[in-house]
Amino acid sequence: MEYSLSDMYNIALMQGFAGLSLFAVLLLMGLGLAIIFGQMGVINMAHGEFMTIGAYTIYLFSTLTESFAPGLMNAYFPVAIVFAFFIAFAVGWLVEWGLIRHLYARPLDTLLATWGLSLGMQQIFRSTFGPKEVSPTLPDWLMGSWMPTEGVDIPINGMFVLALTILVTGGVLLALYKSRWGLRVRATVSNRTMANATGINTKKTDRVTFAIGCGIAGVAGAAFTTIGSTGPTSGSLYIVDAFLVVTFGGAASLWGTVVSAFGIAQTQSITEFFLSGSMAKVLTLLTIVTILMLRPQGLFAAKVRR
Amino acid sequence: MMKKLSNWFSGGGYSFVVLAAVILVVFPLALDAFRLNLVGKYLTYGFVAVGLVMLWGWGGVLSLGQGVFFGLGGYAMAMFLKLEASSPENTAIQSTPGIPDFMDWNQLTELPFWWEPFNHLPFALIAVVAVPMLLAFIIGFAMFKRRVGGVYFAIITQAVALILTVLIIGQQGYTGGVNGITDLRTMLGWDIREDGAKLVLYFVNAVLLLGVIALCRWVQVSKLGTLLLAMRDKEDRVRFSGYDVSMFKVFVFCLAAGISAIGGAMFTLQVGFMSPSFVGIVPSIEMVIFAAVGGRMSLVGAVYGALLVNFGKTYFSESFPDLWLFLMAALFIGVTMAFPNGLAGVWEKYVVPRLRGKARERQPDTPPSPPSTALPTKPAPSGDLPKGISSQSA
Secondary structure (H helix, E strand, C coil): CCCCHHHHHHHHHHHHHHHHHHHHHHHHHHHHHHHHHHHCCCCCCCHHHHHHHHHHHHHHHHHHHHHHCHHHCCCHHHHHHHHHHHHHHHHHHHHHHHCHHHHCCCHHHHHHHHHHHHHHHHHHHHHHHCCCCECCCCCHHHCCEECCCCCCCEEHHHHHHHHHHHHHHHHHHHHHHHCHHHHHHHHHHHCHHHHHHCCCCHHHHHHHHHHHHHHHHHHHHHHHCCCCCECCCHHHHHHHHHHHHHHHHCCCCHHHHHHHHHHHHHHHHHHHHHCCHHHHHHHHHHHHHHHHHHCCCCCCCCCCCC | CHHHHHHHHHHHHHHHHHHHHHHHHHHHHHCCHHHHHHHHHHHHHHHHHHHHHHHHHHCCCCCCCHHHHHHHHHHHHHHHHHHHHCCCCCCCCCCCCCCCHHHHHCCCCCCCHHHHHHHCHHHHHHHHHHHHHHHHHHHHHHHHHCCCCHHHHHHHHHHHHHHHHHHHHHCHHHHCHHHCECCCCEECCEECCCHHHHHHHHHHHHHHHHHHHHHHHHHHHCHHHHHHHHHHHCHHHHHHCCCCHHHHHHHHHHHHHHHHHHHHHHHHHHHCCECHHHCCHHHHHHHHHHHHHHCCCCHHHHHHHHHHHHHHHHHHHHHCHHHHHHHHHHHHHHHHHHCCCHHHHHHHHHHHHHHHHHHHHHCCCCCCCCCCCCCCCCCCCCCCCCCCCCCCCC
16 A cells, blocks of 8 residues: 555654553553652552552443433543542552551562452452443543544544643642652652651651552543543553553652653554554563663662662 | 481471372372362472572562463473474364464464474473573573662563563464463373373472472572572672672572473473463462462472462352452462461461470470571561561471
8 A cells, every 4th residue: 555645644643642642641550650669669569450440430420420410421520530539549548557558668568468459459349340341431522533634633532641641740740849748758758767857757648648649540540441441450451561661760750750651652652553562562561671671770760879 | 417407307397298298198199180180280389489489588589470480381391292292193184284283273384493492302391491591590690780679670570471471472373372382182192181191290290399399498408598598688798798699699580480480391281281371470479479378488388378379269269259359369468467477487486386385394304496497597676677587487
């Protein structure tokens, strides 16, 4: 098949946008983890399940709205996203209280315990919502695509996820570097004993930080409902990608997370154009692992004496 | 020599003899052929768990990719068996006879060059151990030389597991895809599907496992074992004493990989197929939980852990499929929070002192028993040591 020059241009444009929306997805997945794993050093293998909580929240809201207030179908989505944050936040708060706080000194054991947690949560999802994948009914304004010129077709849900990602990332960056909470988090992370001595309630800081990370995972999951369906085991599909994004960027650096999500997404979508999907994935992962072996601390290592 | 031997026994020799009796005598007498084959399958996971005791318990390095090595060993074995099962006579109905059926389905017309050497059993047997160990060496050397450990190592091994599964599933024509390599029949003309063959394979498996435990125990009581423990607890001090810490870690990682691979090969022989579902992240983490439940410091305990969790899995997923995941979750959380040393830790902490107390009551004149191991057993100072890990249990 012959492509004309303008076809090539359009394909490049759409491929570029596909890469951008993958970037948004990866970044949203990684953001919560960048706080929990990158800042706090807790390995939360149940992170994917917190995303699933967010996704099921949207599904719940859409079903409720559809049956009780069909007129509000266009408005429920933003409200549901806020609720997705707070429900995941609340669950995260409880999990920190019941589980994580006992294991801060043993990071590898948090890994096992939270993996157990993720299994339990998956079974709860399965018992509550059934084993089948579900998708919420999306409001009309999220459907369809935007055609700036003839031949270019940019899906609106992709743009929505991108916008949401920019919003959340900006919010997290501001909160972490410009707010009192951020100051306390950074102090606690870099030197817990000293932070405690200066009067920072490190226990409370830990709990709020963990819960916020979980809340952001919830928002990520909520955003993903615009792209794909949700099942009990959806979370486990994301978890390795999320960890790689954070590790690759350099665990303690939020900017690193942004850059690594961008790099991974572009590599993936460019190789996908030439190879099959699975080989593109293998190639991308191999590249990440190789670079991580050469630069174990990730792209942007925090310059901290340990 | 005598001292070494006595160390060996006081550090777990009796439990080793008990384990040998259980898997060589009790199980074969008590179970029918089907159940015994099932136990044999569980014991192949015991190999991985034993490897993890060395790597994680003694070396202090947690790998979440042991399924990779288990799978590579299993696939190496399966490739040999598959080639034997697809002789030109057996595959005469295919468009290209003489190549495995899944290759024919995927329009391959000749055997890929890297399958060729697997026509020979000696090559396949060496590959079972050599390929995983080589991969472990590359990963280990690259990581440990740069002092990457702990969490980062765990995540990288997980990524490796993901890469391998995606690769196997994606390259259907060369690997059999999601279904894996199935329909394995004979090994050098010996039908491995018959009950008699399964019994023989069970005993080969059991003896190999006991041999591997003995080998690991030998490493543990040697100077190398002491150094591994020292390195796990205070890596810098061992490094400053002039030892090349990273090479010890590479060694123990390769050892664990080789052991897991033997388990994988035995799995293929006993179960009759190999598929990517034993390679990925989920099975790899389950293998860690076998070691954790049995006790990450105890070679023998790890085997019991593998048996117990798998029995539980079979029983509960048959009877109460909904409860199984909850139970597994409770096991993960409960063991890591309450019993960091697993069953072996519980045994050491609660049962052994009581037994000793009873024995002392009966014979008040005997002096208290000597410390159970020659390795230094100082109480864990709070803070820098993982809570509850001692070098006592073995």
